[in-house]
Amino acid sequence: MVKDLYKSFNTQNGALPVIDKIGFEVSPGEVVTIVGASGSGKTTLLRMIAGLESPDRGTMTLDGKAITGPAPERAMIFQHFGLMPWLNVMQNVVFGLKSLPLSADEKIQRARESIARVGLMGFEDFHPKHLSGGMQQRVGIARALAVRPSVLLCDEPFAAVDAMTRLLMQTDLLGIVTEQHATALLVTHDIEEALYLGDRVLVFSSRPARLIEEIPVLIPKPRSPEIRTTPEFQALRAKVWRLLQEHTK
Numbered sequence: 022m023v024k025d026l027y028k029s030f031n032t033q034n035g036a037l038p039v040i041d042k043i044g045f046e047v048s049p050g051e052v053v054t055i056v057g058a059s060g061s062g063k064t065t066l067l068r069m070i071a072g073l074e075s076p077d078r079g080t081m082t083l084d085g086k087a088i089t090g091p092a093p094e095r096a097m098i099f100q101h102f103g104l105m106p107w108l109n110v111m112q113n114v115v116f117g118l119k120s121l122p123l124s125a126d127e128k129i130q131r132a133r134e135s136i137a138r139v140g141l142m143g144f145e146d147f148h149p150k151h152l153s154g155g156m157q158q159r160v161g162i163a164r165a166l167a168v169r170p171s172v173l174l175c176d177e178p179f180a181a182v183d184a185m186t187r188l189l190m191q192t193d194l195l196g197i198v199t200e201q202h203a204t205a206l207l208v209t210h211d212i213e214e215a216l217y218l219g220d221r222v223l224v225f226s227s228r229p230a231r232l233i234e235e236i237p238v239l240i241p242k243p244r245s246p247e248i249r250t251t252p253e254f255q256a257l258r259a260k261v262w263r264l265l266q267e268h269t270k
């Protein structure tokens with residue numbers, strides 16, 4: 022749960038307000054997506070929930086416990102993959118497990134399972150630069166999954182991959198999240214992605230981000246890409262689009 026969060030950054034031109042009184046709750050197993058304009062403060066919000074940045078004011082809790090720093094219960098998938106270029110696929114995923122009390126063998130075993138789950142078996146020894154963008158993001162997803170987090174924080178995970186790959190990976194991620202009963206908070210500026218993946222969509226204003234509206238997406242899961250063409254989906258899309266336009270400077 023996030024309550025009354027405020028955040029601003031100190032810049033050469035003074036304080037830059039980025040998050041303006043944001044609060045919401047996410048139930049266990051729920052997938053909540055966030056849409057907002059570029060630069061509105063979405064990454065900043067996720068980084069705060071991940072414990073990588075602290076809010077100026079407000080409270081953040083997970084299962085009743087205050088969030089005070091990074092922890093394996095909250096794993097993040099980054100907008101630009103966030104891989105270590107000098108490590109291979111296996112080493113990148115194992116690196117994500119460094120703070121867990123597991124033996125080296127257990128870490129490798131876990132990493133192997135999650136690499137297989139994202140379809141990268143056989144690429145364990147490859148370095149990121151020898152993988153496509155979509156494959157690099159699969160490594161990012163595998164690294165987060167291997168931790169077995171209770172909350173998956175996804176920051177525009179498909180923004181840097183081509184449209185075709187994005188469609189395939191969205192359906193894949195939806196499957197993974199459902200099968201692991203994971204709770205997920207996913208940020209995107211793609212309205213269709215937000216509606217396709219989310220049980221609920223939070224619409225943010227442009228900077229400083231405020232929560233304009235929460236839109237439940239009552240389309241049953243599992244969902245297939247075809248739902249995007251239904252009148253129900255299109256009506257939701259038009260609604261989110263209108264809200265974003267009204268609240269984007």
Ligand SMILES: Nc1ncnc2c1ncn2[C@@H]1O[C@H](COP(=O)(O)OP(=O)(O)OP(=O)(O)O)[C@@H](O)[C@H]1O
Pocket residue numbers: 030031032037039057058059060061062063064065066100210228
């Ligand atoms: N460490 C920082 N110091 C100063 N300003 C920052 C810092 N991090 C982010 N900002 C500013 O905060 C604002 C919000 O940035 P943020 O990355 O959260 O936006 P975003 O919604 O994720 O954008 P995008 O959709 O382009 O990824 C931007 O104006 C950015 O310049």
Ligand SMILES: [Mg+2]
Pocket residue numbers: 063064065100176177
């Ligand atoms: Mg961002």
